Amino acid sequence: MFLQSIQISNYKNLDLNFTPSSGLNLLIADNGRGKTNLLEAINYLAINKSFRNNEEVFPDNKIAEYVSIAAGATKDNSSNNLRLVWTADYHKHYYFNQKLTNFAKVRKNIKTLLYAPTSINLVTDGASVRRDFLDTALISLLPNLKTIISTYYKVIRQKNALLTNSQANDINSQLTYWNQQIVSLATTITVERILLVQLLIPLMNDIGAQIFNLTNYNITFNISSKFVDSSQLSLPRNKLQELITSNLKEKLQLNRSKEIETKRVLYGSHKDDYEFMIANRTVRYYASRGQQRLFSLVLHLALLELIESEYEDSYIILLDDIFAELDKSHRMNTCRYLLKKQETKQHQFFITSANEEDFTSEFKAKTHLLQLD
Numbered sequence: 001m002f003l004q005s006i007q008i009s010n011y012k013n014l015d016l017n018f019t020p021s022s023g024l025n026l027l028i029a030d031n032g033r034g035k036t037n038l039l040e041a042i043n044y045l046a047i048n049k050s051f052r053n054n055e056e057v058f059p060d061n062k063i064a065e066y067v068s069i070a071a072g073a074t075k076d077n078s079s080n081n082l083r084l085v086w087t088a089d090y091h092k093h094y095y096f097n098q099k100l101t102n103f104a105k106v107r108k109n110i111k112t113l114l115y116a117p118t119s120i121n122l123v124t125d126g127a128s129v130r131r132d133f134l135d136t137a138l139i140s141l142l143p144n145l146k147t148i149i150s151t152y153y154k155v156i157r158q159k160n161a162l163l164t165n166s167q168a169n170d171i172n173s174q175l176t177y178w179n180q181q182i183v184s185l186a187t188t189i190t191v192e193r194i195l196l197v198q199l200l201i202p203l204m205n206d207i208g209a210q211i212f213n214l215t216n217y218n219i220t221f222n223i224s225s226k227f228v229d230s231s232q233l234s235l236p237r238n239k240l241q242e243l244i245t246s247n248l249k250e251k252l253q254l255n256r257s258k259e260i261e262t263k264r265v266l267y268g269s270h271k272d273d274y275e276f277m278i279a280n281r282t283v284r285y286y287a288s289r290g291q292q293r294l295f296s297l298v299l300h301l302a303l304l305e306l307i308e309s310e311y312e313d314s315y316i317i318l319l320d321d322i323f324a325e326l327d328k329s330h331r332m333n334t335c336r337y338l339l340k341k342q343e344t345k346q347h348q349f350f351i352t353s354a355n356e357e358d359f360t361s362e363f364k365a366k367t368h369l370l371q372l373d
Contacts, residue, residue: 001073001074001109001110001111001313001314001315001316001348002022002073002074002314002316002348003020003042003071003072003073003074003110003316003348004019004020004022004071004072004073004074004079005017005018005019005020005071005072006018006019006020006042006070006071006072007068007069007070007071008038008041008068008069008070009067009068010067010068011037011041011057011067011068011069012034012037012057013034013037014034014037014038014041014372016038016372018370018371020348020350020368020370021348021367021368022074022346022348023342023346023348023349023366023367023368024338024339024342024349024351024363024366024367024368025348025349025350025351025367025368025370026351026352026353026359026363026364026367026368026369026370027350027351027352027353027369027370027371027372028352028353028354028355028356028369029352029354029372030354031354033372034372035320035321035352035353035354035372036052036116036320036321036352038350038352038372039114039116039318039320039350039352040052041069042069042071042112042316042318042350043112043114043318044057044069044084045069045071045082045084045106045110046106046107046110046111046112046316047107047112048084048092048103048107051114051116051118052116052118057086067085067086068083068084068085068086069083069084070082070083070084071083071110073109073110080096080097080109081095081096081097081098082094082095082096082106082109082110083095083096083098084106094106096109110316111140111313111315111316112315112316112317112318113300113303113304113307113315113316113317113318114318114320115296115297115300115317115318115319115320115322116318116320116321117293117320117321117324119296119297119300120289120292120293120296122296122299123276123283123284123287123292123295123296124284124292127224127271127272127273127274130273130274131193131269131270131272131273131274134193134196134197134274135149135189135193137196137303137306138192138193138196140307141196141306141307141310142192145188145189145192148185148188148189149189151185152182152185152186152189152268152269152270153270155178155181155182155185156182156265156268156270158178159175159178159179159182159265160263160264160265162174162175162178163259163260163262163263163264163265164263171260172256175256175259175260179249179252179253179256182248182252182265182267182268183245183248183249183252184245185269186244186248186268186269186270187241187244187245187248189269190225190228190244190269190272191237191240191241191244193269193272193274194223194228194233194240195237196306197221197274198233199306200299200302200303200306201219201220201221203302203305203306204219204298204299204302205218205219207298207301207302207305207337208295208298210333210336210337211294211297211298211330211333211334211337212294212330212333218278218279218280219276219277219278220276220277220280221274221275221276221277222274222275222277222282223272223273223274223275224272224273224274224275225271225272225273226251226266226267226271227244227247227248227251227267228240228243228244228247248267248268251267252267255267276295276299278291278295283295289325290325290326290327290330293324293325293326294326294330297322297334301337301341304317304341304347308345314345314346314347314348315347315348316347316348316350317347317348317349317350318350319338319349319350319351319352320352321352321353321354322334322351322353323353323355323358331358331359331360332360335359335360335362335363336360338351338363339362339363339366350370351367
């Protein structure tokens with residue numbers, strides 16, 4: 001799958017109509033010209049939200065009748081037109097081959113993987129960012145988990161509402177029901193997250209060795225949880241499931257009065273954290289800013305390789321300002337890795353930078369240069 005054409009009207013500061021390459025597309029422009037807006041627009045078409053958590057899409061100082069992102073997408077030897085339109089009243093509408101449709105129909109025809117400067121938050125920010133990343137990755141690999149994950153958070157909201165609005169003597173029987181739901185759903189989510197990270201670790205070590213020039217990159221991870229600890233992560237799936245189910249059930253039972261007192265759900269997979277380590281040192285606390293940024297890129301590339309092992313379909317890879325804070329050696333190694341990746345897997349890349357000298361001459365010779373007029 002790749003994009004044959006892209007048309008953007010009134011999206012922030014963008015009005016574009018261009019034909020990208022099916023391989024490497026490179027956009028070099030000064031800051032403030034709209035490089036990130038372009039990648040954001042493509043990604044918005046694919047995931048129905050902004051990666052910058054910014055829903056304000058209308059251009060400043062301009063009254064627009066509509067904002068539109070459209071793309072011609074080729075998949076399975078067929079071409080389709082995908083379009084997202086905001087009307088003047090800020091309502092969103094999706095179109096598939098000129099017919100009004102829902103987002104799910106469009107999503108089946110465009111798959112993106114995004115790395116942006118904000119992706120460093122995976123390393124530097126709180127646990128919820130890492131949980132969200134893992135859950136999104138799991139849904140890409142195992143679509144049936146979407147229902148399980150969304151149901152789990154619905155259960156957490158409902159139990160929180162019960163704890164907040166009810167008297168202690170009124171809710172014991174109801175808590176038993178919600179706790180059973182939490183144990184079942186949280187066990188599945190936690191096990192799948194752990195297994196996902198375990199699959200990513202060797203891929204990250206391999207990619208990290210290529211980019212960092214280290215033969216022993218030695219990435220590991222720890223889990224911070226109230227019902228499973230890092231020493232138990234090597235258990236077989238069935239044993240891990242039994243352990244988590246038992247421990248979580250016990251925690252919820254023994255701490256029922258504590259949850260009633262605090263009026264919050266205190267135990268479940270929504271409280272876990274996953275910390276990555278290099279040479280037994282936590283990346284979050286001990287790595288430099290440049291190392292953290294590169295580590296985040298390695299994590300995204302490892303996820304891409306994992307997806308490749310499960311699905312044959314190619315992806316649209318969006319890499320925004322990937323070389324910020326990286327030295328020349330790491331930039332050269334990253335260029336070499338991306339060239340090899342595109343040649344072997346036929347993904348479509350959109351890469352942005354403010355500096356042409358960030359890229360090797362070999363890399364630039366094999367890319368299609370995009371212009372922002």
